[in-house]
Amino acid sequence: MIPDDAEQPMVRELTLRQVGGSIGATIPKDMADRLHLEAGDRVLAIETAQGILLTPFDPDVEAGLAVAAHAAKKYR
Structure with missing residues (x-):
């Protein structure tokens, strides 16, 4: 930030x-x-189309990313 x-x-x-x-x-x-x-x-490393985004660690963001990854895998 x-x-x-x-x-x-x-x-x-x-x-x-x-x-x-x-x-x-x-x-x-x-x-x-x-x-x-x-x-x-702690930071989160998020792979984006532009490269890698480092953002401060936030448990809520981490949980949201995990849910999105699970949904993406399930609905391929």
């Missing part, structure tokens, strides 16, 4: 790195500070 006091959204190039069996990206400190992100915070 972009802070209200932000005039323009930050755009940064991130480098993907191997992290065990996964791939991870590091968020630059200035961006993390503006978005009030800290190590250990």
Whole structure:
């Protein structure tokens, strides 16, 4: 979520790195500070037509996405 006091959204190039069996990206400190992100915070990664959207973790959103995924699978 972009802070209200932000005039323009930050755009940064991130480098993907191997992290065990996964791939991870590091968020630059200035961006993390503006978005009030800290190590250990939970976010949801949502695949979109434009790429990946990271959004703050919200149990209600997670539950809604699970219901939608189940319905999409059931009604293929």
